[in-house]
Amino acid sequence: MREIQAQQITQTIRQLCIDANCHLAGDVKEQIKQCRSCETFPVAQGILDKIIENYEIADTNVVPICQDTGVACVFIEMGQDVHVNGSLEEAINEGVRQGYQDGYLRKSVVADPLNRVNTKDNTPAMIYYDIVPGDQFKITVAPKGFGSENMSQIKMLKPSDGLQGVKDFILKVVRDAGPNPCPPIVVGVGVGGTFDKAATMAKRALLRPVDSHNPNPFYAELEDEMLTLVNALGIGPQGFGGKTTALGVNIEYFPTHIAGLPVAVNINCHVTRHKSAEL
Amino acid sequence: MEKRIVMPFTAEKARELKAGDSVLITGVIYTARDAAHKRLVELLEKGEPLPMDVRDTMIFYVGPTPAKPGQALGSAGPTTSYRMDAYAPQLLDVGLRGMIGKGLRSPEVIEAMKRNTAVYFGAIGGAGALLSKCIKKAEVIAYPDLGAEAIHRLEVEDFPVVVVIDSQGNNLYETGRAQYLAGRE
Numbered sequence: 383m384r385e386i387q388a389q390q391i392t393q394t395i396r397q398l399c400i401d402a403n404c405h406l407a408g409d410v411k412e413q414i415k416q417c418r419s420c421e422t423f424p425v426a427q428g429i430l431d432k433i434i435e436n437y438e439i440a441d442t443n444v445v446p447i448c449q450d451t452g453v454a455c456v457f458i459e460m461g462q463d464v465h466v467n468g469s470l471e472e473a474i475n476e477g478v479r480q481g482y483q484d485g486y487l488r489k490s491v492v493a494d495p496l497n498r499v500n501t502k503d504n505t506p507a508m509i510y511y512d513i514v515p516g517d518q519f520k521i522t523v524a525p526k527g528f529g530s531e532n533m534s535q536i537k538m539l540k541p542s543d544g545l546q547g548v549k550d551f552i553l554k555v556v557r558d559a560g561p562n563p564c565p566p567i568v569v570g571v572g573v574g575g576t577f578d579k580a581a582t583m584a585k586r587a588l589l590r591p592v593d594s595h596n597p598n599p600f601y602a603e604l605e606d607e608m609l610t611l612v613n614a615l616g617i618g619p620q621g622f623g624g625k626t627t628a629l630g631v632n633i634e635y636f637p638t639h640i641a642g643l644p645v646a647v648n649i650n651c652h653v654t655r656h657k658s659a660e661l
Numbered sequence: 662m663e664k665r666i667v668m669p670f671t672a673e674k675a676r677e678l679k680a681g682d683s684v685l686i687t688g689v690i691y692t693a694r695d696a697a698h699k700r701l702v703e704l705l706e707k708g709e710p711l712p713m714d715v716r717d718t719m720i721f722y723v724g725p726t727p728a729k730p731g732q733a734l735g736s737a738g739p740t741t742s743y744r745m746d747a748y749a750p751q752l753l754d755v756g757l758r759g760m761i762g763k764g765l766r767s768p769e770v771i772e773a774m775k776r777n778t779a780v781y782f783g784a785i786g787g788a789g790a791l792l793s794k795c796i797k798k799a800e801v802i803a804y805p806d807l808g809a810e811a812i813h814r815l816e817v818e819d820f821p822v823v824v825v826i827d828s829q830g831n832n833l834y835e836t837g838r839a840q841y842l843a844g845r846e
Contacts, residue, residue, distance in 0.1 A: 436788040449789040562764035564786035623841030
């Protein structure tokens, strides 16, 4: 049995919160540059240049790329042979508390969705646990802004809606979102499972590198096709028109019930943030 | 070619701006987002004075990050504007001349803009680090209990925005996309 101290988890999460918010992940940077080189519409080229300048300023000055430093989504992959000394949940929230305080990040969480009083330390984190074989302990922090979160949708399709129904729904969500979620966006899709499983898969799809593909060739091909269809909408960077509406479409799937075809679409902005560490 | 606007933002200046214009703003503007808007409109409904004079000024929809040492204000990009649609017409009717945000507006807001010769500007969403450099001074003037949602008085210099909806109701979200799609065919 491997022992991990709660304090070590706190320190790691503190640093990941700051790093994720100030230093855009390499895969997202590369994809923005790639899209800039393919973009043909002058207005869109100008916006993408500003977006690149913005993440470079954030890198250099270690300031948040975007003022919406998000809710802290924390993904824990914990080997079943690991024992944590202390409260894991408290360790995670303490890391978020310290990271958002010490990193000059915005505190964007209200304690109650209807009474809406700010918790003033950005806790609680949204925590996702996976228990896996072995003695690894992997932490991913993915701050999620709500400009894009608010544009996400879920639908329980009928099996007869099939592949076309899934494609139509993804396009509907992107079209409905229009300029609101700060395009170019990243589209996370979860197909199958249950109502909640589909939504969680959609969120997890956003953790994958933006230029990666689902290992299943059918879904990999669907990702490419959907990216082409999304970019044919012409919404463009900031919604001012252009080719670059999305940087990527990542799709995850899971077995489902004979009666159902759940599909969830979680939208992320061009500041798609995720940083991981292994203890 | 960029146009320059120096505050105050009068009806005369507003009328000259067209959807799609790039504009650099210099002078005093105010911040307010969801919670502050709710309070401002509650004051208007009670007939009480607002914490700032909104006539010929602009409200920037933003909840900035805290300033690091040496900064006037932290990262400060626009938040999505439609959440302020329920409140914006009442502020426009008492003289607010400009709004800075991102994303779609309701027909009611656009009607109120036309009625009052006001302009809706878009700043680049997600470019908070870049926009922060144009903010020279920031001071909380109301609702400090709201944290990032407090109303700030900002002094900005060459703050870059684009006219999204002009005072005649022309909308860049419609024309920009149409122009791109037409050019592609």
